Amino acid sequence: MADKYTPAAIEEKWQQVWAEQGFDKTVEDPSKPKFYALSMFPYPSGNLHMGHVRNYTITDVIARVRRMQGYRVLHPMGWDAFGLPAENAAIDRGVHPAKWTDQNIDQMRSQLQQLGLSYDWDREVATCSPDYYQWTQWSFIQFLQAGLAYQKEAAVNWDPIDQTVLANEQVDSEGKSWRSGAKVERKLLKQWFLKITAYADELLQDLDKLPGWPERVRLMQENWIGKSTGAKVVFKTEQGDDLEVFTTRPDTLWGATFMVLSPEHPLVEKLTTEPQQEAIAAYQAEAAAKSDIDRTDEGKEKTGVWTGSYAINPVNHTKIPIWIADYVLMGYGTGAIMAVPAHDQRDFEFARKFHLEVRVVVQPEGDILDGATMAAAWPGEGVMVHSGPLDGIPAGKGEGQSVEKAIAWLEKEGKGSGQDNFRLRDWLISRQRYWGVPIPVIHCPSCGTVPVPDEQLPVTLPENVEFSGRGASPLSQLDDWVNVPCPTCGAAAQRETDTMDTFIDSSWYFLRFTDANNEGAIFDSAKANDWMPVDQYVGGIEHAILHLLYSRFFTKVLRDRGLINIDEPFSRLLTQGMVQNITYKNPKTGKYIPIDQITDIDHPVDPATGDPLEGFYEKMSKSKYNGVAPQDVLGKYGADTARMFILFKAPPEKDLEWDDADVEGQYRFLNRVWRLVTEFAENPAAAKSEQATADLSKPEKDLRRAVHIAIKEISEDIEGDYQFNTAVSELMKLSNALSDAKCPDSPVYAEGIHTLVKLIAPFAPHLAEELWAQLGRAGSIHQQGWPGLDESALVADEITLVIQIMGKTRGTLAVPASSDKAALERYARESDIAQKYLAGKEIKKVIVVPGKLVNFVAQ
């Protein structure tokens, strides 16, 4: 009698063996095709949650299948380890961020190892380690040398009580500081930017090179980049200055009746007339305190102040007033717009509030709009009117329509030119915090901004720092660290004290994995070119925009610096769905109630108030009391069951609803596989060879067909969309077919057992390895080839023929698969079913669908 299936014992045993024998190390064999499988690396919070388990299991199955298919696979793991939580822990608990982070990494690494994930741990990276961030700093200098890093003033969140800069996450929904509770102000600081806008067009165009990405993610990136076509037009002020605007509707220029500048526009001071000075200054101060989101909120009441000055509309030379309003942002476009109230709703509301002229230049068909009386802007189609050379032309962006004609006319007249505009802004990377990569530049009074020379990298984070959460950023308080000689002239100079946005760390980590231990370079170009691009990237949809866009940007810049030869970093992207569990909420109070406080689960009520509770599925979270700790599932059932459940419960891209009964079901299934294989191993009469003779009995043929159907279906499921849920169903069918088979001593049965173990290996790697050993087979199951498909085994000897009378199914009949039409009709006519239903009737017509059915039309 075989031992019971004991996941705790076999999982730990095999994890040790795999580690000792280095089975998961990357194979550098140029004769094999490469496959780079990557999960988005985690922030080391200290605790693994089910979302992680799902993400990493999906990628692990893909990596394991590819290895069995003969690829050399790169499947690494690391830590996105800089960031605010570590600094907050230092402030709250007095633990140094480095220590806190290291502890968390150790804890999460051991949790990952218990899942049996086939990582090459030799390539582990942590972005907070100097041997990694040295190259983050080196990359920054590449950007600087390429003219893609620059400084300019930008607003930060300022806590007036603690006198410190706050990250967006430290400002609550009411705009108050997380620590002091003070109302957060906005303050201008000189900060570093990366010029991602220089790559806007290419980042947009190259989305076409990513057919392996979800359509939704490509669309999100496209919208984020936000390309719009239109024209640049220059208005002259009365004082003679140029006011440049970008408009997507240059055809409506004749309807522009005022201009609006951002309150921060550099010309505001010059344009403001004496009587307007007080009102303008007050408005500017008010706008400065508001966030961009508040300022551009569509629903809010329009506000603004007239500067007292006018501009000249270049197309019809009319004088139009110049206003300032907070909904125009200096960071977008030119910080100035022409307002066409008749055809833009926001401009319309503004014009009505301040009694400004509304001039119609597009007349819709069958209607006569009047600027004085219209109730809303008309942004739709129509014919151009009161527009000089455009009169009578259909309004719109198509060929031969008003926008195209307007651009041609502006260019001919020298009044403007066609231009593309992007919503994408340059990337603000400066953070006034400690736990990040120091920006490697030195500010010298005579040489200006000097990059730290390569041989002085890394600029390491000093350790003796005080974390109070108050005052200037910790780095700027360290005089010894800040004051250094200029690398160029030797004069007294100062280090930059800003650190980098942590999104920079994760914008190139996939490149470092290709050559993770290189001490002399960011990576060896030949190695990076060999492994890149990542063949399958797996991660959450929350990273659909920024992380992926920044990684694409970094890749293109490093390509242009001659370091790599690829355009795009990730060939295929899978965004896995969330892991959800049931939550119980009191609809009256909005409070979530932990499940262990509910006495009757069929009629859940709030124990405090007696109110009936609503139950629904939501993403697992502490605050909703619906989390399931991976440790608990692993402790009870083992990693293989956890993996099987997660893969079986939903397709990878869909949300998964936790279900304890289904976890239990997978555990039972693995027990069934265990029994099947161990009983075979102990059967003294079992065939020692999988090689069957040519002349198979019917049970053997049936079983062999089931085995090869499983190979075919599972091989298809693991390609393309990775339908692991149906693959697990196929594994269950195969195990049923083996259980039911009437030929346990046959070589076909032996083939079935060995195939089952191979097919289940990527999904339940420990169980498969243990069973492989119990079968007495040499080597690791994970180094076996993927089972090959014998197409001829799929061919059925018999088919099930459906018999219909007058279109109604009356029964089925097993007939030889080789039967032709005439034979099928004969079998059907002679069947008991036909005898019974056609007795006493005359057959008028017989319809035969080969391989499927025979239908009798009779009276």
Ligand SMILES: [Zn+2]
């Ligand atoms: Zn100098």
